[in-house]
Amino acid sequence: MNIHKAPSTIEKLALMGDSTEFEPAGDRPRDEKRLKRAQSMPCVTEVATPTGALPVMKTMITTACERNCFYCPFRAGRGKMQRVTFKPDELAATFDQLQRAGIVKGMFLSSGIIKGSVTTQDKIIDTVEIIRRKYGYKGYIHLKIMPGAEFDQLRRAMQLATRVSVNLEAPTQQRLDALAPKKNFADELLQRLAWAEQIRQTGVRSSSVTQFVVGAVGDTDVELLALSERLYRQMGLARAYYSRFNPVSDTPLENVSAAPAARELRLYQSSFLLRDYNWNVEELPFEPDGNLRLDVDPKRAWADAHLRLAPIEVMQASREELMRIPGIGPRAASSILDARRERRLTDLSQLRTLGIRAPEQAAPYLLLNGQRPPTQMRLF
Numbered sequence: 058m059n060i061h062k063a064p065s066t067i068e069k070l071a072l073m074g075d076s077t078e079f080e081p082a083g084d085r086p087r088d089e090k091r092l093k094r095a096q097s098m099p100c101v102t103e104v105a106t107p108t109g110a111l112p113v114m115k116t117m118i119t120t121a122c123e124r125n126c127f128y129c130p131f132r133a134g135r136g137k138m139q140r141v142t143f144k145p146d147e148l149a150a151t152f153d154q155l156q157r158a159g160i161v162k163g164m165f166l167s168s169g170i171i172k173g174s175v176t177t178q179d180k181i182i183d184t185v186e187i188i189r190r191k192y193g194y195k196g197y198i199h200l201k202i203m204p205g206a207e208f209d210q211l212r213r214a215m216q217l218a219t220r221v222s223v224n225l226e227a228p229t230q231q232r233l234d235a236l237a238p239k240k241n242f243a244d245e246l247l248q249r250l251a252w253a254e255q256i257r258q259t260g261v262r263s264s265s266v267t268q269f270v271v272g273a274v275g276d277t278d279v280e281l282l283a284l285s286e287r288l289y290r291q292m293g294l295a296r297a298y299y300s301r302f303n304p305v306s307d308t309p310l311e312n313v314s315a316a317p318a319a320r321e322l323r324l325y326q327s328s329f330l331l332r333d334y335n336w337n338v339e340e341l342p343f344e345p346d347g348n349l350r351l352d353v354d355p356k357r358a359w360a361d362a363h364l365r366l367a368p369i370e371v372m373q374a375s376r377e378e379l380m381r382i383p384g385i386g387p388r389a390a391s392s393i394l395d396a397r398r399e400r401r402l403t404d405l406s407q408l409r410t411l412g413i414r415a416p417e418q419a420a421p422y423l424l425l426n427g428q429r430p431p432t433q434m435r436l437f
């Protein structure tokens with residue numbers, strides 16, 4: 058007789074494995090795969106959170122899905138995919154066990170869509186209600202918001218979670234049609250990010266983020282970054298994630314080439330210029346095809362074009378002007394402003410003591426006390 062034994066929750070988590078590998082959860086998304094703990098469970102990833110790096114349980118309510126996004130390993134009809142589903146109380150209890158054992162210190166919870174977005178969102182919320190209420194967990198939780206989730210569901214999710222994600226996937230409806238033909242860009246996705254900002258205005262503190270799949274369907278950097286700028290300025294977005302496309306076998310995009318890792322990096326660098334350095338998207342050094350150069354940091358490319366012939370005087374520049382110099386970020390700019398109230402800055406070595414790690418790289422773009430700083434060839 059063939060007796061079928063249902064897998065335990067831990068076995069299901071192992072079966073689910075690295076299911077959220079392509080969904081960043083924290084503040085250093087490009088490091089998340091690298092920081093995975095070899096000795097730990099496959100669902101545990103080291104994630105940079107606002108309170109430091111934490112081992113986070115990244116998992117899904119279900120890896121089954123009724124939608125058919127062209128890039129996704131969980132899409133409906135992908136026969137090779139083994140599907141795993143959790144009940145909210147089962148997943149909550151397992152998280153509690155792992156959390157009490159010190160194996161995880163946070164949760165990222167996503168899901169495929171089964172019986173509609175509203176039903177699926179309810180399961181995500183139910184899981185976290187149990188974790189917060191029954192088990193009294195107060196730490197980091199990052200929840201996915203399903204396309205088309207209701208306003209009250211979003212509000213409840215934001216009351217429960219540290220952070221919520223509404224993944225736009227693409228910068229326009231046209232690009233989204235080529236990636237995820239059953240998703241509606243404005244009504245199902247963008248509207249939820251606008252609601253998230255509206256909900257924050259009522260005192261709910263959860264942050265909101267989004268993710269783009271980059272490089273599968275002709276999307277350009279200018280499209281992605283123009284939308285990112287709008288989201289930062291108008292919808293209070295905490296950050297945009299740019300996940301380079303990687304083809305998955307047995308999907309409609311399996312023969313499309315992977316996007317280069319350098320593109321992801323240049324998008325993140327540009328996104329920080331928009332969010333943290335107050336740049337406008339028009340100032341970014343796009344090539345005629347609407348993309349950034351892959352071989353150079355966008356801030357350096359801008360400085361090469363604008364500052365080599367008109368360097369910035371460190372003793373007189375405003376904070377924003379100082380942050381235009383490659384190698385000088387918000388913290389270093391503040392240190393310079395503090396230091397120059399007390400003394401003249403005349404030497405690159407003084408900049409090093411103010412937290413600028415490689416002042417010789419900033420040297421071509423600045424003046425110290427009216428002089429171009431002498432630069433030496435590095436011997437070692």
Ligand code: SF4
Pocket residue numbers: 122123124125126129130131132133168169170237
């Ligand atoms: S809705 Fe989500 S899980 Fe389902 S196919 Fe699309 S991306 Fe994958």
